[in-house]
Amino acid sequence: MSAAGPDTDPLVTVEGIHTYYGKSHILHGVSLNVRRGEVVGLLGRNGVGKSTTLKTIMGLVHPHQGKILLGGTPITGQPAHKLARLGIGYVPEDRRIFRLLTVMENLRTGLDRHGVTAERKQELLDKVFAYFPVLAERRSQPGGTLSGGEQQMLAIARAMMLEPKIILLDEPTEGLMPRMVSQIREIIGALHREGVAILLVEQNVPLTLAASERVYIMEKGAIRHHAAAAELNVNDPVIQQYLGV
């Protein structure tokens, strides 16, 4: 399903967006695109605007300039709740689980939509519980009582409830132990096989290069480099220049 032609069919197109927080100018003309079913990595040091790029696509902050298109339709300035219904899933950096809601209720925030039949809901739940059996065990437990890794799984599962065309995944492996990291890696692969596009923001360079088809590298609020993931490796001078410490 992910075999869309490499240069056709852009799902999300970002064209020259400038985003501000109050008076500070965070994004200076970011342009990128993600094709249907494609996994795209977005790398860069802390504070270069990766998360802000995701928030801008999600409609949580609105750009002062530039355009965002979803499947060719302009979505710039639309509120986040409309974009979620149009097929953009968001897994934020700090996970933002509804801590007092149970695991099941967390999932229902995305699942209880108009036009989703009871059977379809059950299918979606069965699917995420197959991916994340631990969530099925803890379905009646408040989200806040889950471990960090479990919360990350819940955040991804919750976004999957929207049946998104693309998931914006912000540092999913941050602070997780290695076993959890490889589980997240597997889930990215599984979503990819299902044809869900992913825009992946990560600090973990090897994981990003392994999971993505293309990567963008950001610095100071702008895209500085763009390459196929296969052309880069961890010791590449480009990686060293923009990400080395």
Next chain:
Amino acid sequence: MDAVVGFLEAIPWDQIMIQTVNGIVTGMILALVASGLTLIFGIMDVVNFAHGELFMLGAYVGVIVMAATGNFWIALILSTLTVALIGAALQITTLRPLIGRDPLTTILATFGISLVLQNYALWQFGPVARKINEPFTGYFSLFYLDYPWYRLVIAGLSAAIIGAFWLFLKYGTYGIWIRATTQDRVMAQAMGIPVPWVHTAVFAIGAGMAAASGVLFGPLVGVNHAMGLDWVLKAFIVVVVGGMGNLGGSIAASIFISLLEAYASIWVSPAGRVIVSFVVLVLTLLFRPTGLFVPTPK
């Protein structure tokens, strides 16, 4: 032994029983008013100074419908729905444009609404108190008193409304939307929940609950343009004591404070008993500012 018996006999058990019933009845009405207030605060950080006026407006709509139909229950339902709609309109026109501004602006806005509603009522209905007749006038004997059944019905109905609302919050899809929005507005929006409409709906529900309590309480006191003041003041105390934005805490605090006031009225004048609630408020703010009925924050 004689001393113990003498002490027990000195306690006015009959009065304590009567005041317990009184306290619970007032507490349930107060809980109905305060739930709306605390919910509105919890979800949109708006301190609604117009809440007492929605209560008053509910009572007046009740008076009007009673005059037209003569049926208390129709008055209760119509008043709840009408004031809920008015609440939704007020939220859309005055509070929604203020989202993202200084919280002070919402205080001024709701305070302004309260003045407008109060003076509208004074202009429209005049200063003389109106009466809502209770739907039935049976009494039962409680010690030396003939206690009106209607008061128990008020307590029962308030409890039923709060209970139904709790079930809705707990199990309903929209209830989950409301709780999710209360916890994390931004993430709720990213999950496709139409947050602006959730705000409007919550304000409407809060207004409707205030109106229902206004109609239920109408028969016990006269309906006049200033009747909301007392209630909103008490409701604010309860909301703070119960923990701002905490529904269960507000309900517990309503009953707790109403019982305390009722017991106090055995020994002090009815006017003096209000002091009790303020003492509780001050002690809460001093020693447990997050609220009396919430788990200690970690």
